[in-house]
Amino acid sequence: MVFKLFGNARSRPTLRVAHILKEMQVPFEFVAIDVQGNEHKTAEYLKKQPFGQIPYIDDDGFVLFETRAICKYIATKWRGQGPALFPDPSDLKATALFDQALSIEYSNFDNAAVNIAVEKVYKPKYLNKPTDEALVAEQVSKLEAKLEGYEAILSKQKYLAGEYVTLADLYHITFGFYIVEEGGLMLFTDEAKYPNMARWWKDITSRPAWLAVKGGL
Incomplete structure (x- = not known):
């Protein structure tokens, strides 16, 4: 399953996640959310992101929101594929x-x-x-x-x-x-x-x- 990033094409938090995906060379599908149309406040969206904010990710059924948590997840899962963006936890x-x-x-x-x-x-x-x-x-x-x-x-x-x-x-x-x-x-x-x-x-x-x-x- 393709890694999916749900957000807005110009949103700063969305671009933060996209940046780290690019750093780690992770292919992803961007799914645009109609923020002006309040898509992020719909009942269906709130099932994935209960605070009605963007972005969130879906990695083969694993859903995660909050940009810093997402970025750490990406940098950890694909560590070795891209630059080491945090130190070895043993250090x-x-x-x-x-x-x-x-x-x-x-x-x-x-x-x-x-x-x-x-x-x-x-x-x-x-x-x-x-x-x-x-x-x-x-x-x-x-x-x-x-x-x-x-x-x-x-x-x-x-x-x-x-x-x-x-x-x-x-x-x-x-x-x-x-x-x-x-x-x-x-x-x-x-x-x-x-x-x-x-x-x-x-x-x-x-x-x-x-x-x-x-x-x-």
């Missing part, structure tokens, strides 16, 4: 550093990045609603307060968990790329202010797997 210290990097993304980046992306891109482009510039300024300030921490880490090592790329690095891309490329905000691409973060950002966003999905599915 306690490397695993601890990986978990730390995961927490950095989720705690210090994700919320502000999502809010900025929604205001700067999603609302004006897809909902025909005005951007709340005060909220954007607040969230940019919140995110900028964390970037010195990123710069400090990346001045000592190539990636957030060490010397090779992991899921923790790649999780930044979908919403980060949205606000940089479509929102027009430099933030972590400012080479003068954050040279190591800018180097890291250029590195992870130039990966062929991301380039294959960044425009949508």
